[in-house]
Amino acid sequence: MLQSKEKFNLILFFGLILLIVSFLPSAAKAEIAISNIEVVDMINRTAHIKWSTYNNPTKGIVYYGLTPDQLDDSIAYGSYSYTHDVALTGLLRDQDYYYRILAIGEGEDVVESYVQLFSTDNMIDTVKPEFDKQEIVEIRGDAVALYWTTNEKTQGRVYYGTDSEDLDKYTSKTKLGLTHEVVITNLDRGTNYYLRIIATDEDGNERLGKLLRVNTYSEIQTTKAQTTLTINNFKPQGYDETLIFPTRVVLSWQSNLAGKSRIYYGTSENKLSKKIDVTLVPRSRYHKVVLADLLPETIYYYKVEVYDAVYSKKLTSAVRTFETAKESGESVVGGDYSANLIDSDLDGLEDSYEIEIGTDPTDSDSDDDGYSDKIEVDHGYDPLGSGKKAIFAYVKPRINNAIESVKASELRDLIESQVGKLRISVQDWYKLVNAYIYGEYPVEAIIKAIQYSGKTVHPEIPWQSWSKSLDYQNYINR
Known part of the structure; x- marks a missing residue:
């Protein structure tokens, strides 16, 4: 047996070992490795x-x-x-x-x-495309114009005939795209026709459209006047405070055949140096444009052109004039006819909404990729660049743009009620709107972000997480 002194020494030895171990640094936690x-x-x-x-x-x-x-x-x-x-x-x-x-x-x-x-060069696609729209744009004695859109890029072909069970004729394929137009000519007058669109995506997946029925005009119904392209019903005819303002004017006209349209205008009758494509897809008989950045109290000259109409018609109007209002009349814009109702580039998105999302309200295709801002927004594509956004902001999908626009206006009102008129860039405003709507940032944090170069708003991290950061804590109470 151990003597008491030896026992004491052993206890002392192990005690020292435990004491030393207790002072050693704990084992470092393994670093994260991806x-x-x-x-x-x-x-x-x-x-x-x-x-x-x-x-x-x-x-x-x-x-x-x-x-x-x-x-x-x-x-x-x-x-x-x-x-x-x-x-x-x-x-x-x-x-x-x-x-x-x-x-x-x-x-x-x-x-x-x-x-x-x-x-994604070898990505497989087995899903059939979907139709968003299928419309008969115009019916004439021996011609029919169709328009349709799909949710992905497709080629389209129209099959047609007088027997719904035997569509024995077909058009050539349209170009690969989201929007499509076809004009079928040389039809028999006064005849029922059945038509069906078939859309095919890049992987060969086909979607059959609904069966459409049209009745072409009879010989009696079709006159030379009805097949000759005309342009009429120009507005405004004279001064109209609901259409003419100091720096912009709303012009409209009609054509008896559906077609594309453009306008040429300037301050000299002999030099109409500016041009805007007004009606592109789909063809229409109703045409409207907002000319912006005009000079007050100035006479402008313009002419319009309708082209690619049914029967391949083309016509240019005579030169017409309008005079912009006095500068003091600008207040009219803030009345019933406000900027919220104006769609300057006629892409289907109101100017106020385009300003909120950062697109150009005077350019229907802000990123110049061949697709209008409206088409890209409706289909989930980015109107300011390449790609389709499944997740829009702060790991959330995009909400309805009408609701988004209301919330953006709400944010502006809340901020301006506290700090006065906003003076920030469109892109910075776009980020703050996203932070408010999708990142759930409170108005207080957004105001501080404006004042302190964004320290209280992170463009990717939601408020619930970013509010715990040092940057946020340091600036939110200043």
């Missing part, structure tokens, strides 16, 4: 990005875009896990996509991956 990144299941405009953080459970955010320095889209993985799978939706075909992964640990430590790249 590994096994892969892009899989690329089908139907969707791709899955998978990765692992085997040593730590984490949340994640994937930022992605069409260029490595503009990863403007994002989607979050909201629960802590060791393995992660995020679906990117609404992807374009034949595109290179760049992305990086942000991993957030339970202790709020953050690790980012390098920017990665994948291509």
